[in-house]
Amino acid sequence: MSLLTRTDVTAVRFFSNYILAGIGSSLEVYHRDNGKFIRKINVLKGQKIYGIKSTNSGSKFIIFGGKQFSIVELNFNYGEETVLERQVLCPVVCDDWLHSGIFISENKVALLTAHNVVQIWNTENETLNEKYISKDNSILYSGMLLPLKDDLLVFSGTVFSEVIIHRCGDDLPLHHLKGHKGVIFSINYNSEKKIIVTTSDDRSVRIWKVDNIENFDVDSKDYWINAKITCVNNLYGHMARVMRSHITNDLIISIGEDSGICFWNHQGKLLRKVMSHQNACIWSLDADDRYLVTGGGDCGVILHPLSLVSEYGHKEIVPIEIVTPKKVKFTARRNILIMNESNQLIYYDLISKTSHINDLNHTSTYKLLSLSSCKQIIAVADMNGKLDIFIENCKGDAGIIKIIDTKLNLGKILSLQWAGNRHLVVCSENGQITVLASKEMGIEVIDKFSLPPCKEMWLTASALSLDGKILVVGDRVGHIHIYFHGIKNPVRTFSKVYDRYGATSIIIKRNEFITTGRDGKIKYFSLSNDVHSIKYMSCKDLEFQWLEKFLDKQEHYICGFHERVFVVYDVKNNLKVLDVACGGGHRSWDAVRYIEKVDDNFDEFIEVLYLKNYTLYAEKFQLSKIMSKNVINGIHSKEINCLKTYKYDENNASTYFLSGGEDTTLRIASSNLTSQIKDHVVFKQLSSIRTVKIQPVDKNKILLLSAGGRAQICAKIITFNQDNNEIHPEELIDYLIKGRDKERKGDKNWRDCSIDFDPETRIMDLEILKENNIFTIITACSDATLRIFNLDIDNKKLNPIKEIRYHKTCILKTHIFEFAKNTLLVTCTTRGDVAFWDVGKPEKNLSEPIFSTHTNKSGINSIDVSIIDNTRFLLATAGDDNTIHLNLIQIQKDINSMRVTKSWSSDKYHCSQITGLKLIGDLMVSTGIDQRVTVFTLSVKNEVKCNFFSQHYSDVSDIHGLDVIDISDESVTITVFGKGIEVIRIPKPIK
Amino acid sequence: MGKTSKDKRDIYYRLAKEEGWRARSAFKLLQINEEYNIFDGVLRAVDLCAAPGSWSQVLTKKLRKNTDNADEVKIVAVDLQAMASLPGVKQIQGDITKVSTANEIIKEFEGLKADLVVCDGAPDVTGLHDIDEYIQSQLLLAALNITTHVLKTGGVFVAKIFRGKDVTLLYSQLKLFFEFVTVSKPRSSRNSSIEAFVICQNYNPPPDYVPTMVNPLLDHKYCDFNQFTGTNRFIVPFNACGDLSAYDSDTSYPLLLEGQDSYEYKEPVQGPIDPPYKEILDKTKAIQINKV
Known part of the structure; x- marks a missing residue:
């Protein structure tokens, strides 16, 4: 049973105050106004939902996707915010892919297939009544059916870059819309505006005007027979393929692979472009006159108010003559x-x-x-x-x-900042820092500090702790210095926290301070009266570079500049709040956020002030009118390569998901396993993350390692706060095996660098070995090398110890386990080789495996080991050859004398690469790219016996693995991950 | 990123340039042949969805070894798109779903049928696995359909397949037409890639089968002997192909390979012709549309 699914949102639709979202094969219902999750309805079987269309009267829906369609009746109880469903028609499997489905009467639907065939189904008796095959039958990428009062019109978007319009059943097409240079991804028509909008692979949106000289009804066939259709606009606003569009009374909205939403007016003017869904492709949209809803490749659903600058904001020129x-x-x-x-x-x-x-x-x-x-x-x-x-x-x-x-008699004054409301921090020549406070009608000096020498010796930002005992300042070269009351020199300096220009703001919270800079990073540090407890903790990367300051006390909204645009960004929800084309950051500007009463309700406002072309502008924004809201929080924007689940306490309701993916992010999310999963922290790495591993270090503290492309290894300590469910990350290591670009190239520019002949290495997998508080990290790399490091947590150092070149090809997976008082490491390669290493002994003696064997015909993508007794363990491997191999391995005299005694294998349960495999007591669970989760019963006595027990389908495509969340007497709860996440509860066999 | 980084990231990309292949996929066909000897005795071959032409290059090189008279070797390359010409390869710019294309091929073979049909075609992927798999399966079925018009009984068909969630439907379809169907992944194909190749040997259509292009071949539906989930799924044998000593496409190799003492950067053999994004590239050269 699927408990929770997050994957590409391929269909969204408004229905009164509700949002219907097609997530995999299920329809999820959310309340539009409060975002509340109402219900999940399983509609299709093994197919994603691509379209949701209702009858004219409303409550009945045709839901289609892939080769299936289904009819569902939804009854909304608005008072109680519940919805009851009745599946009028269970999924019907058509013989071809469906591009469009509409009701042509209460109990008749018309469907358009990818080979340009129209099928008319009677939904009462579930029969195919009629079938119209068009002569233009090469594959369609999109299509639309338009019911007329006396006919059915078919719009076919062909692979040959044209839209063919024909009357259903007619041999001769009425119109060919030619002009696109790539396949057509979507077709829309609005009968009031008499326009057709098409989107294409060629990055363009085209508006076609339907004209008719004679006075036919727009919904009659004569209108279309006599129509003249011309392309009036060929619009470029997207940087990648344009997936879909929607026509409202005022706007044409298009969404694309570039994560952009373009708002055009009907004349084809681009009014606004918004980037959304964390750089993932946006797949689906719906809009009415007030709202737009989008579904994306980041598995999120976002509600956008549909108001343009002119309506939501108030812009005025401050009429003041100032020279x-x-x-x-x-x-x-x-x-x-x-x-x-x-x-x-x-x-x-x-x-x-x-x-x-x-x-x-x-x-x-x-x-x-x-x-x-x-x-x-x-x-x-x-x-x-x-x-x-x-x-x-x-x-x-x-x-x-x-x-x-x-x-002031402090020499030349170079910088001046308020630290709170009572203190002024002045920096004067020779790095003299003076903290001043008012005293009666004058001022008094509270503290004097000295700034270490650097270029341009003054401060860019400063903050004073509430008790006035700690001063944190940023200088022009990006260092952060911490001063204690009465001590002239900094007690602690963090070098080069920011590059040029230095920190743009510093704020002190209770136990931490937060800095912003012009490299798009918010950095968090712990702060304490004890110097040794002042540490760099973590950093958050934003989508734009130039960060200026937070606008509120909760650090919710941050403002800054993205090229020539002033941006306010919601840090908690990862959404852009607003942008103002002010011309860029090199001007005088200010911004405030406040709450004001509007018609009995309090609302948040942001007001921006800036100088542009010698004119002073003030712009005011009412946030509820402009701010997009997450209905479903996005997760990774590309495939998840690796994931571990973690629960620090059995009684805690939240399960944590620590995951890394192709989108180069490492995320820690918590989930209730039923309706929500939400990221708490997101870290960025340089390239895709291929492995995450965790090692508990304390009751609610773990060591988290992640590694992947560019041979980057990151280590963090994550503390889970039980009282407030907060997560406190501390970054320990950010290490590149080949060194940073700067370290590699020095000050030479790329032209002067000689070619580096060493391979670009990716870390494919890693293991953490803990022995008496000494952590050893073993990484398996794509250059067929095992690299061993010592992790020194106290000094935040990763020291390479040894490199072992044994395998001939890329190592794909590793696994570590304890067996017969030994710690054994298993490595598996792209050639199906498996090697065992005794990693318990000192690394210097480690050069050859103690045992190796060959299991699979091709790459091994999943591995697990289960200990049978003191002398035997079971090795399970599976991979690209869609075969699961079980090998019972026995030691004869000692650990160095292993051999395979019994084997079992089968290629009958998955039809593609097997990427997840777990041995759970007497069960084995496997999963793979074919989106099936297979459960086997397992018994190892004198023989290895493995029997099929059950198989389940997952809506997550490109599954990269599975992890076990929970095991009870009756069931096993697992999660599979890939293009999304699914939590599945599988019943165990009844004993 | 330096221009050598692609060479480092992908050994076969680099080797293809060094050996003069138009695409790295040439190695895939060569490695399939190592395992299945698909070129044995073949004189007439069809390369469907041929652009940019690396498989046609392999065919010309290999088939000429089958005869002393090079004129006997006939290779027809079919693609919707234009492709830079290749000596010894007859190009047909046409649609594989049209009877006329099939007839043109047969005409080129002087009335005889082909010994081998290969198809390495793939759509531009959308990022949605199910659509990509569907489009790929339709491409394969279209290739199969035209193959039934042009392939001799006993002939061989090799095509790219995406091993996705519904691939068993294709396997059962192919099994209707060929005695032996195996799926294979060349060592030059990446472990992470969903692509594999079906090697269909001994073409033997059902007795009552009449090739037609009127209706496209549609893939099968799940049924009792090919269930959606369960023990009865139609899964064909898998083989990895390519010499064990061949380079591995997932492994990172140094620029100086074993046994080499120098490295020289080579430009790609053949660049793309007329891609759909051409117009916007031209437009963005003039104006910066991201500055809205």
Whole structure:
């Protein structure tokens, strides 16, 4: 029984307040407004759902995909938010792939197959009534049926890049729409707008206008017979294939392989392009006049409000004549502060539209402006040390008054930042850092620190802990320094946390501090009064490079720049919130997030202020009107290559999934195993991740290793917090066997580098060996080499110890197990060779395996071992030859004298590569690319007996393996992973 | 990424360039032959979905060894797309689902039928496995259909197959027409790849079978002897092919291979002609459409 499925979302549809999503062979129902999961209905058998169409009256749906269709009646109880289904017609298997299915009456459906055949089925008695075969019968990539009042019109998207329109049953086509340069992926028609929209492999969207001089009804055959169809627009907005489109009253929306959603108007103007679904292909969409829903290759479903900039946002030009404005800022009352080059600080009241000018009597043109975190206190300093502090009044007429006017004797002032609301951090010449606080009408020096020498010695960001005892600063070369109260020099320095320009912001939370920079990375550090506990923990990669700061106290929204666009990004849900084409980050700008009451409801707003072409713009966005929401959280955007499940406590309701994939991400997600799975943390590696392994180090602490392409090995300590279900990762190692590009090439550019003759190695699999707190990591590589490392957790070092070249070809899988008081490693290759290594003994003696054998005809993609007794174990291997081999291996005298005593094998249970194999007591479970999960009963006495018990189908394609989640007396719960994840509960044989 | 990195990543890509093959797939056909001797005595061969032409290259090289008179060797390459010409190969730019194409092949063989039909065609994959598998199966069935028009009884058919979730339906279909059906994966095909090749030997259609192009061949449905899930699934024997000492396509090799003392980068033998994305490439050269 399938408990939870996440895979490509190939169909989505709105139905009143609900979203129907086709996920594999099941239909999942979600509430549109609150995103609540309502129900999962298994509709098809062994086929993905590609289309959902309802009758005109509504409640009956034809659901089709692959070669099947089914009719389901859904009855929604709106009050209780439940839905009851009745399967009117169990899946009917047609003899060909279906591209379109529609109701032509209450109990008749028409279907279009991939060979351009229209089938008319009676759903009452489940019979095929009529069949119309078109002469143009080479394969279709898409098709659409359009019922007319007196006919049925067929639109066929052929592999020859044209759309053929014909009347069902008619030999001669009415129209050929030619122009695309690749196969047609989708066809849509809107009878009110009289347009056809096609999308294609050639990256284009075409709009075809249907004209008719005479006055026929649009839904009559005469209209189409006499129609003139011309391509009015050939639109390029996608960078890759365009999968589907949808026509609404105002828009044409197209989705593509480039993860982009393009919004076009009916005249073909690209109004907006949004990137969504984590760079995965977007497969499906539906829209009405208010919402758009998309389903993607990241297994997610996202709801987008359908409002364009003009509606959702309010953009205004601030009508203020300022000569040479230099800096602009929002104040606490969301009025505007402008510092200009004429030595003035101007306060502009956005409501009364009046401005007040405060003359600054500064002597230097190098002036610094900083606002406290509450934005109420304003500090202006010039290079010569003149410091003015203003405060914005919180009641009455808006305005600012100067409260402090003083001169600092600190030499040339180079940087100035508020640390919270009470302290100013000033950096002056020679790296002198001074922390100031106000005292009556003046200021006092709280602390003085010294910045280690570097180029451009000043600060880019700083933060002070709440008790004022710890100061964290970032300098211009990207170092982060930590100072303790009273100690002049940094107690701790993290070198080169960011490259050029340094950190853009630093915030201190209770036990941690968080930094942002211009390389797209948010970095997390632990913070403590104990220097030794201050550690770099982890980092989060965002989709855009230039990160500036968080806009809220919960670190939910981060803002920055993506090329010439200002971006606000929701870090918790991995969604872009908004973008503003402001022209880029090299300008004065500010942004605030706040909550305001709109018609009795509180809503979140973001307001952005920026200077562009000497004009000051203020743009305001109401988030609920513009923000996309996850209905189903996305997971990996490409195949999952490796996955381990973990539960730190049997009583905990959550199961953790630690997975790595082709999308180069390593993710830790938690799941309740029924309706949800959600990523907690996502790490990026340089290339695809092929293996993850875990080793418990404490009760709720694990060592996590991941490795893969570019011969990269990463190690982390993951702590699971039982109280709040949070996950605290600490990155230990990020190691490249061949060294970083910089280490390899030095300062030479690529032209000057000689060719590197060594192979590009991928790490295919690895094992962790733990002995008395010493961790040994054994990696199996694609250059047929085993590499052994020592992992020093305390010093965060991975030290290579030994390389063993024994195998002749790529090693695919490894497995480690304890047997007869020995620790044995098994390695398997692309040639079906298996070797056993005694890894318990010192590595230096390790050069040859203690035993080797040949099992499979081709590559071994899955392996497991089960210990039978003190002298025997069972080796199970399976792979590309779709054969499972069981070999009973016995030791004679000692571990060095192994031999195979009994064998069993079969190629009858999978028809393609077997990628998952587990021995679970007296059961064996196997799975593979053929999407079948096979269960066998196993007995090993004098013979190896293995009998088929059951087989189950999984909706996940490209299965790369399986892991066991739970074993009970009655059942085994497993997960298979590949292009998605499925959790399956399999009943055990009854004893 | 340097230009040598592709050479490093894929040994057969590199060898293909060094040995003058238009694509690395040439090695797949060579390795299939090592195991099954499919070229034995073959004089007339058809290469379906031939572009870019590496299999035709292999055919010309191998079939000429079967006779002293090179004129006896007839190779017909069929593809929808244009393909750069190859000496000794008759090209037909046509649709394999059309009778006219079958007739053209027979005409080229002067009324005789082919000894061998090969098909290495594959669609541009969409990323959805089931669609890709379906399209590939239709391509294979179209190839099989035209093969039934042009192949002599006892002849051999070799085609690319995707071993996906419904491949057993194709196996049972092929078994109707051929006495021996095996599936094989050449060592030059990657372990991670879903592709394999069916080697169908001894063409022997059902007695009442009449080749027709009017209806496309459709694949089978699941039934009692070929269940959707269970013990009765129609699975054909698997063989790995290619010499054990052959290079392994998953293994990373150094640029200096064993026994070599120098390495020289070589350009690909034949680049793509007229891909569907050509127009947008031309357009994006002029304007940057990602800047919207």
